[in-house]
Amino acid sequence: MSPSTPASHSEGTAGGSTGRRRRRGPRTWLAALPLLVFTGLCFGVPLGAIAFGAVTRTDPSSGATRLTGEHLARSLQGPYLGSLIGSVQLSALTALIGGVLGVLIAQAVVTSRSQALRSAALTASGVLANFGGVPLAFAFIATVGISGVVTQLADLTSLGWSLYSFTGLAVVYLYFLIPLMVLVIAPALDGLRPQWREAAQNNGATGRQFWRHVGLPVLAPSLLGGFVLLFGTAFAAHATAAALVGGSVPLVTLKIADALSGNVLTGQENVALALGLDMILIAGLVMAVYLPLQRRSARWLR
Amino acid sequence: MAAMTPTPAPTAPDTGAAPAGTTAPAPASRPGRRPRPRVWRGAVLLLAGAYFLVPLIASFVFTVHVPGQGISFEAYTQLLSADGFTESMLLSLGLAAATIALSLLLAVPALVAVRLGSPRLRPVVEVMCMLPLVVPPIALVTGITTVLRWGPEHLSRTPFYQTFLAVQNEQFPVVLVLAYTVLALPFVYRSLDAGLRAVDVPTLVEAARSCGASWPYVVLRVLLPNLRSSLAGAAFLTLALVLGEFTIASLLGFRPFAVWIVTISGAHARMSVAVSILSLLITWLLLLVLSRAGTNPATVSSAPRTSPTSRKES
Numbered sequence: 001m002s003p004s005t006p007a008s009h010s011e012g013t014a015g016g017s018t019g020r021r022r023r024r025g026p027r028t029w030l031a032a033l034p035l036l037v038f039t040g041l042c043f044g045v046p047l048g049a050i051a052f053g054a055v056t057r058t059d060p061s062s063g064a065t066r067l068t069g070e071h072l073a074r075s076l077q078g079p080y081l082g083s084l085i086g087s088v089q090l091s092a093l094t095a096l097i098g099g100v101l102g103v104l105i106a107q108a109v110v111t112s113r114s115q116a117l118r119s120a121a122l123t124a125s126g127v128l129a130n131f132g133g134v135p136l137a138f139a140f141i142a143t144v145g146i147s148g149v150v151t152q153l154a155d156l157t158s159l160g161w162s163l164y165s166f167t168g169l170a171v172v173y174l175y176f177l178i179p180l181m182v183l184v185i186a187p188a189l190d191g192l193r194p195q196w197r198e199a200a201q202n203n204g205a206t207g208r209q210f211w212r213h214v215g216l217p218v219l220a221p222s223l224l225g226g227f228v229l230l231f232g233t234a235f236a237a238h239a240t241a242a243a244l245v246g247g248s249v250p251l252v253t254l255k256i257a258d259a260l261s262g263n264v265l266t267g268q269e270n271v272a273l274a275l276g277l278d279m280i281l282i283a284g285l286v287m288a289v290y291l292p293l294q295r296r297s298a299r300w301l302r
Numbered sequence: 303m304a305a306m307t308p309t310p311a312p313t314a315p316d317t318g319a320a321p322a323g324t325t326a327p328a329p330a331s332r333p334g335r336r337p338r339p340r341v342w343r344g345a346v347l348l349l350a351g352a353y354f355l356v357p358l359i360a361s362f363v364f365t366v367h368v369p370g371q372g373i374s375f376e377a378y379t380q381l382l383s384a385d386g387f388t389e390s391m392l393l394s395l396g397l398a399a400a401t402i403a404l405s406l407l408l409a410v411p412a413l414v415a416v417r418l419g420s421p422r423l424r425p426v427v428e429v430m431c432m433l434p435l436v437v438p439p440i441a442l443v444t445g446i447t448t449v450l451r452w453g454p455e456h457l458s459r460t461p462f463y464q465t466f467l468a469v470q471n472e473q474f475p476v477v478l479v480l481a482y483t484v485l486a487l488p489f490v491y492r493s494l495d496a497g498l499r500a501v502d503v504p505t506l507v508e509a510a511r512s513c514g515a516s517w518p519y520v521v522l523r524v525l526l527p528n529l530r531s532s533l534a535g536a537a538f539l540t541l542a543l544v545l546g547e548f549t550i551a552s553l554l555g556f557r558p559f560a561v562w563i564v565t566i567s568g569a570h571a572r573m574s575v576a577v578s579i580l581s582l583l584i585t586w587l588l589l590l591v592l593s594r595a596g597t598n599p600a601t602v603s604s605a606p607r608t609s610p611t612s613r614k615e616s
Contacts, residue, residue, distance in 0.1 A: 028415040028416075028418055028419030028420045028423075029415070029420050029423060030415075031411040031412060031414065031415035032411070032412035032415045032416060032420065032423055032426075032427055034407075034408050034411070034412070035408040035409060035411075035412035035427065035430065035431075036412075036426070036427070036430060038408050038483070039430045039431075039433075039484070039487070042480045042481070042483065042484050043430075043433065043434060043437075043442075043484045045445075045449055046442060046445025046446045046448070046449050047437065047442075047445055048445075049445045049448040049449050049452075050441065050444055050445040050448065053448050101350075104346050105346055105347070105350045108342070108343040108346040108347050108350075109347075111343065112343060117347075121347075123589065123590070124354070126589055127582075127585060127586045127589050128354060130542055130546075130585055130589070131582055131585065132546070133546045133547075133548055133560060134546070134548050134560045134563050134564055134578070135546070135560075135563070135577075135578030135579075135581045135582055136578075138361070138563065138567065138574050138575045138577075138578040139357045139358065139360075139361040139575065139578050139579070139582075140357055141571075141575070142357075142360060142361040142364035142365070142571075142575040143356065143357040143360035143361060143364070144357075144360075148360065148364065149360040149361075149363045149364050149367075150356065150360050174353075175353075175354070175357065178350070178353075179354075235438070236438030236439070236440070238438070238439065238440045238548075238549045239546075239548035239549055239560070242548070242549075242552075242564075243548075243564050243567070253438070253440045253549075256440050256441070256444060257440065257549075257553060260443070260444060260447060260553050261553060269444075269447075269448070272444050273444050273445075273448065275444075276440070276441035276444040276445065277441075279438050279440070279441045280436065280437050280438070280441050283436050283437065283438055283441075284436050287435065287436045
């Protein structure tokens with residue numbers, strides 16, 4: 001912290017005049033330097049390695065490196081393409097269902113008069129939204145897995161239920177996606193001013209009309225943003241799926257893990273890198289949609 | 303979305319003086335429709351409660367009820383003596399402590415500096431801190447393995463090689479600390495940014511300096527206490543992230559807690575579920591402590607809000 005400069009206390013107070021900024025600028029900059037260097041090294045270098053490895057091939061005998069689109073092309077073919085499509089389908093489906101159910105629950109909580117219910121629901125959402133990964137997979141295996149408690153009680157197997165399938169995975173993903181949606185959408189639902197509803201009412205609008213012309217347009221960015229966030233979360237999820245289904249559902253994260261953990265032909269690592277690049281591009285697209293939407297909804301709802 | 307139209311209609315009238323945010327159900331004006339929102343809300347909350355509680359209850363039943371033998375708490379009592387439990391837990395806790403220390407040491411000076419004197423640096427710092435959200439951990443780990451492979455392939459005759467070996471030390475894999483710090487930065491940034499927003503840093507610093515405080519004193523006794531709750535928030539979110547992290551550790555071949563659970567699940571299914579329940583309880587406690595950690599309501603409410611986008615391991 002010491003690099004962040006001794007300020008002479010005779011200088012003006014808040015705000016930072018240009019003079020002060022000029023004098024302090026270079027040295028406060030030093031305090032931010034470790035962070036920038038760190039992210040550059042520990043984040044930038046691996047990212048660079050992904051991008052570089054995805055578009056080049058190194059000849060093992062001569063050591064020569066040349067540009068190639070082959071890995072990216074392979075990552076968009078056959079089982080790899082299948083895994084990308086599988087991931088996108090699963091993420092889109094779970095984001096849609098999770099989004100709708102999350103809004104319903106959030107609306108039920110927000111319109112409730114009980115402050116206790118409200119804080120309990122929001123705290124629980126915060127916890128459950130973070131209950132991903134391996135522990136969640138095991139909780140579901142114990143519940144609706146082959147010898148799970150509920151499976152035995154309700155005899156789900158005879159109904160054709162399998163946890164280790166696309167549907168099973170969707171049910172598990174919803175366990176953390178719905179609370180995530182509740183957390184994201186509750187402030188937006190809170191921000192719908194009752195006065196707006198009264199104004200609409202006074203002008204003779206029905207409830208349906210209010211939602212169609214006021215409520216939903218105001219909520220739309222938050223709803224879309226929530227959907228996109230859920231999509232991104234489901235898309236990036238790996239641990240739950242790895243602990244649960246192994247390889248029986250084609251998902252891009254599982255394919256990358258397979259390719260990385262060896263037992264495959266050489267050159268496969270580069271396909272893993274290309275798949276990683278594909279994922280980053282899709283996730284980047286998701287964030288590029290999400291962040292402006294979040295800013296837009298913030299403008300209405302504060 | 304269409305399904306949510308039913309409720310608001312009845313709640314619409316007569317909310318007159320109700321403060322924004324807590325819309326009370328409609329009183330007398332439409333007595334015939336009053337019960338509707340309650341039924342609707344009750345049904346939704348009941349179903350949601352069932353969906354979220356059943357797996358927890360069923361998991362607990364699974365761990366204590368052995369078919370044919372009745373109730374037994376063996377899965378919990380044998381945990382401490384289980385092979386590898388202590389080592390993996392200690393490794394995870396050590397990694398978490400190092401990650402928290404490193405991320406705070408990097409982020410606090412940078413953010414304070416941005417507040418104090420370099421506002422033009424702010425977008426740079428923000429983008430640097432938020433970018434890891436865009437990169438799924440599994441993609442990051444492909445990059446890390448590639449970089450780690452450069453060690454033996456290209457650098458074996460340079461001093462860097464020793465560094466590459468050192469960061470992959472089995473006892474304490476520094477490379478995991480580095481990767482986790484990258485993953486944790488967005489949450490640390492948000493939490494600290496929210497905390498700094500609530501404090502007028504330049505005025506505080508000027509005031510302390512005018513009273514003759516030295517810089518270390520200003521930072522340790524003036525700034526950090528004001529940021530207490532957001533520091534705690536950042537630390538807890540990081541702790542939860544590191545304890546649950548599976549992808550990076552397993553693909554790099556290390557065995558912290560989450561990886562250990564998976565390795566024992568084949569032989570000790572009951573125990574792996576028991577540990578899963580315990581880790582949920584631990585996360586729950588952490589978040590409860592987190593929401594009580596500060597006295598400042600603004601930062602308290604902002605803390606849980608940082609969790610939604612948390613890149614928890616899923």
